[in-house]
Amino acid sequence: MSFIHTQVASQHTRLTMPSRLDSTQAQPFRSAIQQVLAGGLKKLELDCLHLEYIDSTGLGLLTLARGEAQVVGGTVSLTNIRWPGTVADVLMLVHFDSLFPMTFNEAPGSHTGGPIPTQSQ
């Protein structure tokens, strides 16, 4: 599965993430970001519903995307992060909640996952 663009509103684009964000996805991700930014983005939403795997390369790519969006005055948010899940664990481990607005998607029956993380101030 590759990155799917959805135009939510004027200057608001949703990019649906594939199941993995790692070194193999670096080039497609960079291309997708550049394509979105070229369209005059103000708000980029990265939909993480299908994202099951992210490593330090993936984290770096997210940071770069944020930096590039900031250059043109835009913002990047991470939405529908699966909770509980390893991707959520990784993002919270590296305090990405201080860099990105994040929303979580609680899996049904996941009562043992503990409270959904709240955004750090």
Added chain:
Amino acid sequence: MNLNSTPIRTRTPLMVGQAGLSIGDTQAELLVALRSGSRRLLFGQTTSEMTRMLPEPAPSDILTIVAESRLLHAPDVFRVLAASIHQKAHLLPDDIVKLEIILTELLSNAIEHGNLGLTSHRQDKANEKNWFADYTAQVKHKLSSPLGRIPVLIQCQRSGAMVTVSIEDKGLGFNVSAMLTVAKNPQSATGRGIAVAMGLASGRLTYSSNGRKVSFSLATQSNSAQRVPTRSSIRQNSRILVVDDQATVRTTLLTILRNNGFMQVQEVSEHANLVDIAQKTSANMILLNILMPEPDGFKLYTQLKSVQETAGIPVIFLCQSENPQQKHRAFQLGAQDVISKPLDPAEVVARVENHLYYQATLSHVSNLTGQLEGELERAKTFQHDLFPSARKIIKMADMFKVEIASHYEGCETLAGDYWTVIPINDKQFAFALADFTGHGTIAALNTVQLHTMLRHETNLTNPALTTASLNAQLSRMLGKGSFATFVFGVIDREARTLTYTGCGAPNLLLKHANGSVEELSCAGLPLGLSPDVSILPRTAKLEDGCTILAYSDALTDTEHAPTNQSWQKEKLRHTFNAIPSQSGAQALVDDLLKTFYATAVLPLKDDLTLLGISLQTP
């Protein structure tokens, strides 16, 4: 097994060679070997260095790989490696992604920073956008150079209900603290790998050997290991191969077994590939016809037994009833059983099920034993951590101008001996050596109790008071018949005196600077026998250049070849005398042990501890 003398490496790709190794030279071959379930892999061309890294197989091994960096550094390898470990180690279902991420980060770091000497830290923000392309190009370039041929050892071992994965590289190692510092910059695009790995491993990630070895543990589905096998679970879960050149026989056996609840039965028509198929399917049992076109059943059996991964699979031969010689030879070779044709369905089912049940029960017992061994190893590590660290010893040596040397060897996994040195103030420090009755778990637990008590003692400058306090506490806590011989001493470096108490311990030996030897009595009631014992201190004069030796009674009581006589005090005194007076504590302990081990009957029957302290000449 001497790997150095057997020709491990051939040009045949993916050869399943001696010692059950899968051998190859390409990444594709490595992936095939991992997917096929091989447990010991040797991949690359720097063979002699790689075989030196390969450890001897151990019962707790799940997967062992020695491969060159150039073959390991790829997302596919990380993914397949994680899946292989997950499947073999029976990790918790949610942990496979976690495992892949941890392996990716640690292997990448071991290879990139340890082997290739690369760092991802970028000072130049202008390069930040291009960091990935630049860095990837660097890694690719170096992996294809001779630098990429440095081998990396990956080991996965069971340890009770946990699995420990370790990665060891023969490169530069890397600076963990520097990596963690970079990771603290939240804006940086790089440097988070170690922090992620540490976090996902929930704190159970450790480094050693200057960053060249990293280990972490994950929990296994231990319930499955603890579940006692049942006959119905055996029928459902056992993987059986049916090997016969006659299709009708194979069909008959498949039908018999499947009709009786054996759900995972597979026929093998290309019987020449039996070893590979048995490995790939992780077969639990093989029904093997004897009379077949080359290779026949006996040859295939020999092949199976020569490969580590398949050697343990039970084999039931199928033979002609009118040929008793076949049956005899089958049993001589070591077959589990023999079934005569024409096949009796009830007999087939009964024999197959019985052998599978026995095997499953043995495996269950082996798992429980493995868990227990793992627990004991962790307890041993915990016990060893009670002793003063090398750093503490060095600090004390510098502070008090002394040399401190020790030797500690338990005769079982857990030991009943204990020693310590404790700085009291800038002029005085204490030492203690205890030997609890028995050895093993109870004695080890007692040493932990003593360690805790000592840490809370407030009268360390007064050996008599300290010893009396310890005795009172141990008298209440120790079981009937348990006690500890004990010596506790305080050395005043300025006054050059030793004040000590002895509770039935072997006498201290004091070698003076002029070479004369003095025996310091430690006679007294051992700790823990009676709470109301009068404990009196003793003193001795010391001087710079003298050495004190405390030891447990294994030093004097161990039997020595060829007469099976023990040293007793006389031989120890004689050996101690012979060591030059200016040797220092370490040289003295080393010399004593060299003489001791030259003739000691091993394995030791008791725990052995030596503690040497010498006052250095300024």
